[in-house]
Amino acid sequence: MIITDFLILNESGLYCKTGNFYIDPIQPVATAVISHAHGDHAVRGNYHVYCTAATCAIMELRYKKNAGNEFHIYAYHQNFIVNHVEITFIPAGHILGSSQILLAYNGVKYLYTGDYKLQDDATCEPIEFVEADVLITETTFADPEVLHPDPINEIQKLNQNRHNVLLGAYSLGKSQRIINLITKHCPDRKVLVHHSIVPINKVYETYGFKPGNYELYNRNSMKFPEQNFIYLVPPMTFDSYFRAKNVIRVFASGWKRLQVQNDMTLLISDHVDWSDILKMIDRVKPKEIWTLHGDGTHLKAFFSGKIPLKLLNRC
Ligand SMILES: [Zn+2]
Ligand SMILES: [Zn+2]
Numbered sequence: 001m002i003i004t005d006f007l008i009l010n011e012s013g014l015y016c017k018t019g020n021f022y023i024d025p026i027q028p029v030a031t032a033v034i035s036h037a038h039g040d041h042a043v044r045g046n047y048h049v050y051c052t053a054a055t056c057a058i059m060e061l062r063y064k065k066n067a068g069n070e071f072h073i074y075a076y077h078q079n080f081i082v083n084h085v086e087i088t089f090i091p092a093g094h095i096l097g098s099s100q101i102l103l104a105y106n107g108v109k110y111l112y113t114g115d116y117k118l119q120d121d122a123t124c125e126p127i128e129f130v131e132a133d134v135l136i137t138e139t140t141f142a143d144p145e146v147l148h149p150d151p152i153n154e155i156q157k158l159n160q161n162r163h164n165v166l167l168g169a170y171s172l173g174k175s176q177r178i179i180n181l182i183t184k185h186c187p188d189r190k191v192l193v194h195h196s197i198v199p200i201n202k203v204y205e206t207y208g209f210k211p212g213n214y215e216l217y218n219r220n221s222m223k224f225p226e227q228n229f230i231y232l233v234p235p236m237t238f239d240s241y242f243r244a245k246n247v248i249r250v251f252a253s254g255w256k257r258l259q260v261q262n263d264m265t266l267l268i269s270d271h272v273d274w275s276d277i278l279k280m281i282d283r284v285k286p287k288e289i290w291t292l293h294g295d296g297t298h299l300k301a302f303f304s305g306k307i308p309l310k311l312l313n314r315c
Contacts, residue, residue, distance in 0.1 A: 019085035035114030036098035054097025093127030095173030139294035168238030183212030192217030
């Protein structure tokens with residue numbers, strides 16, 4: 001039987017009472033199971049941390065000694081048990097090392113998606129589908145009006161002119177995917193990356209996912225009149241270069257609202273859009289859906305009378 005409060009949201013995050021652990025806690029806890037290394041899922045300072053090796057490597061890169069006291073590293077598909085709850089990491093296709101977290105207890109399977117996508121991405125492990133009784137899904141873009149365009153068509157927009165481009169992208173995950181897409185689909189372009197992105201690229205390379213061709217840039221290289229450069233920078237740097245001259249400003253994101261002030265849109269997202277959430281639900285075949293991160297009301301209306309859907313709220 002499905003335990004209705006198997007996972008609840010409290011002030012520290014998503015809590016599994018049966019197993020006495022948190023999933024992607026938002027503040028440090030005694031036992032954390034972490035889906036991936038983005039800062040809104042992986043905070044520093046947890047005591048026991050269960051995650052994949054790549055997630056651990058990125059957390060240690062970013063948080064150094066504060067990454068966590070004791071890491072328990074598990075490969076995808078390798079079962080382990082925390083207080084009677086059996087846990088398995090399943091690839092989520094979001095960034096390097098990202099996992100869905102499958103929880104099995106008393107014969108019932110609960111699948112927490114973390115962030116996930118179905119689109120191709122050569123820089124991380126592709127998503128795998130498993131069936132579960134309860135699907136706990138993120139709903140970042142769970143809106144019928146959000147349908148992500150084809151990322152290859154999007155990146156090829158960079159071939160439409162020869163201006164230098166200042167390209168803003170999150171340094172973990174998005175940057176590596178962008179480098180890969182440009183290497184493959186914009187052969188005349190040369191990618192120069194901000195120094196903060198390089199160590200993350202190195203972790204990707206260590207785990208067998210070489211992003212593609214890139215070089216480190218320095219401020220001087222921006223002054224050359226040469227064309228066809230793409231300066232790949234993290235969001236903070238992108239914002240601070242708002243006066244940059246002779247460049248086209250582009251920000252890679254699934255959020256349309258982050259694109260409005262720029263010269264060109266680049267709608268590339270590492271989250272599922274509406275149609276891919278529906279595909280996911282079709283593959284997981286859940287008896288119940290619980291939602292978090294974003295707004296689950298469109299999904300609730302869509303599945304009304306078909307699949308019971310609960311919006312997880314803080315209590
Ligand atoms: Zn993420
Ligand atoms: Zn997230």
